[in-house]
Amino acid sequence: MLYDLNIVGTGIKAGSHLTAEVRTIIAACDVVLYVVTDPLIESIVLEICPSARSLRYLYVEGQNRREIYDAISAQMVQAVALGQRTCGVFYGHPGVFVNPAFSAIRAVRELGRSARLFPAISAEDCLFADLEVDPGASGCQSYEATDFLLFGRSVEVGAALILWQVGAIGDPTHDSSGRDTSRQLALLRDYLRNFYPAHHRVVFYEAAIFPPEKPRIEWLNLNDISGVNCTGLTTLFVPPLVGARVPDMDMLRRLRASME
């Protein structure tokens, strides 16, 4: 079923992660607006819908990203308001770390129109596979890196920790210059040292985006992270501390009693 606004994702690996459902929606909508990154996935979107339009031009160097995302959202809402069945296509999972998808859905519903967000493969899905991590095994915490520091998040060291966008810590602008992030990573290292030992092994991770590409999996000691090259795609994965999970024996007794 199509909605007035259909928000879909391409998955992470160009083409390979594009679901049949998403292909159908892109082909069926009147207007397709996309925010994808590499020419390969762009060519796939255009192959499915030759009239699809890129919103890449809305990215202006140095501009606050929130303003850019508002403009992306506005384009989608405007198309719906004109009565066109609209599809917004985003890289990855459209509901994971995608501000404009949610703001567009809210705005469209305020107009009395229908909207739906469809699932896709996210970077987290790729991380679980590439690092062979089962989030059910020890639990898993997941934060945007700036949010993690700014709000002084506490850490459950017995569970895994995923920090997204470590290459954009503290930077609210669109900056494609590949700036030096060593000072921000040093802040992150110092904060994490409140919870983990200096030699705790962590991973810098980037999922593969091209079919023949290998993922980036770079292990190192927590103390050494400030010298690592990062982009907005880079994720820091912190495995749980071994032995940090201690069962609550009182709860164990109560659980057993509840089963009798």
Place this chain on the structure above:
Amino acid sequence: MKVIDFLRDLSSDSNLLIAYVTDPVGTMDRAGIGKDDQIAILSGERDRISALLGGATADIKIMICINLTDPA
């Protein structure tokens, strides 16, 4: 065949993917991919593959923004 067309087919054509996994060089030869481009593809390195496509723009993959002046 252009590299972008080859990679696009590789992502959607399971028969081509099977052929590539079994014999990457032979599959790329048959597709008319040049030797230098083959080396870049076989490297599995994003920057080299991206360069064949005109360069990716990883920066716009950041799609969430924490406003430092108004964290609420």
